[in-house]
Every structure is written in structure tokens, then in C-alpha cells.
Amino acid sequence: MDFSRAGYGEAVGELPQGIDRDRHVELRGRTREPWVRRIVLAVIVAFLGLGLASVFGQRATTSSASGPAAFLTVEAPAEVRGGLLAQGLIRVEARRRIAKPRLVLSRGWIEGITINTIIPEAADQEDGGDHLTLAYGELPAGDTLTVRIQFQVNPTTVHTEPQDVELRDGDVPLARVSRRLTVFP
Numbered sequence: 001m002d003f004s005r006a007g008y009g010e011a012v013g014e015l016p017q018g019i020d021r022d023r024h025v026e027l028r029g030r031t032r033e034p035w036v037r038r039i040v041l042a043v044i045v046a047f048l049g050l051g052l053a054s055v056f057g058q059r060a061t062t063s064s065a066s067g068p069a070a071f072l073t074v075e076a077p078a079e080v081r082g083g084l085l086a087q088g089l090i091r092v093e094a095r096r097r098i099a100k101p102r103l104v105l106s107r108g109w110i111e112g113i114t115i116n117t118i119i120p121e122a123a124d125q126e127d128g129g130d131h132l133t134l135a136y137g138e139l140p141a142g143d144t145l146t147v148r149i150q151f152q153v154n155p156t157t158v159h160t161e162p163q164d165v166e167l168r169d170g171d172v173p174l175a176r177v178s179r180r181l182t183v184f185p
Contacts, residue, residue, distance in 0.1 A: 051081070051184075058086065065175040069096050072167045072175040076149075079182045083155040085116075090147040090165055098139040098169045103147065105132045106164040108181040112157030116150045157183045 015021060022028045058080060064073040076088035090103060103122075107130045109115075122134035139145055163181040167174045 058084065060087075060089075061179075063177045063179050065177045067167075067175040069098060069169065069174045070094050070167055072165065072177055074165050074177045074179060076163070076179070077181075078163075078179060079184065080153050081184045082153050082157050085150065085152050088149040088151070090149070092139065092145040092147075092167055094139045094141055094143050094145075096141045098167075098174070100168075100170040101136045101139045101145060102168040102170065103134045103136075104164075104166040104168060105134070106162045106166075107131060108161035108163030108179070109149070109151075109165075111161050112154045112159065112183065114152045114154060116152060117148075119148045119150075153183055158185050159183055 015025070019025075023030070058077050060075050061078045062073060062075045064071065066072070071093040073091040073093075074088065075091075077086050080086050088109070092098075092101065092103075094101075110127075110132050118134065120136075123137055124135040126133040126135070134147065136145060160180055160182045163179040164177060165179075166176040
């Protein structure tokens, strides 16, 4: 087909003005650019593959602390991804009577996180800005209090925060579990 008759104005062998055959057609001097694109694409695919393989969180880890009055266990993910649902389990085993059990949750439980439910519901809750205090009724010696917290990580949250839990009898500390929560994008 003759392109000059078809209205294109130039024969097939001619290039438009400003187009250099070596640079734009033969791609001379541009040998690194395809490899840079391939490497960037490979890194993105690897990151997505690791995410699909659950390398970035959601597995629950267990931490515990013991004091003369109680044994405290926290089971929750230490790494989560934004937008996903997760659950924390806090178990208090009373060795002696705890008159006013209080669970003080550090800001890793509330910063960038929406708490959907807390079961059983606390008799009283106090938001201290950087912590949340859950108050429960008397816990006799030998009894166990199990608190389940279902939460969702806000999609825009990316951080690492302390996710400590402290058990108190009123204002007296009994046991403390120190943890860290990492939120991936």
C-alpha cells in the first residue's frame, strides 16, 4: 500500500521530523531502561506475592505475664494489614480475689483501629486518650475472665505502636504484658 496516497504525506522509509532513527527506532543508548522497568515490576510482584502468602501479618502470637494475684495472657496478631479484621483474646486467671479488675489497653489497641465489639462488655469504659480502660466486676480466686476484642485496622493506618495490656485491681498494677503491633499497608 502506498501511504503517501492514503493521506499520510510521507513514504514508509521516512521518519517524522524530530524522530531519530538510532534513538527512537533502534533504541540505541537505551539498554538499561527495559531492565529498570523489569526490576521495578519484579519488586512490586514480589511484594504482592508475599502479601498473598500472609507474610505480613494476621497470625496470632501469645504473650503472658504472671504476678502473685493473677496470670495474664494476651493472644492477638503482632502484625496486621490495613483494612483487615482481627481478634484479640485477653485471659485473666485469678490466683486470689481481684475486687476491681481493670484492663488497661495501650494505644496500639486504639490508634488507627476501630473496635467493633468487646465481649463480655465492660461494666465501665474510660478513654484516657492514649489508653482504654475496661472495668469488670469482682473476680474470685480461681475464676477466669476471658475478653475478646474484635477490631478492624483503618485502611490508611501504617505504624508500629505498643500494644500493652495491664491488669489492675482498682489502681494497683497486678500484671503487665508488653507487645508491639505493626500495621502494614
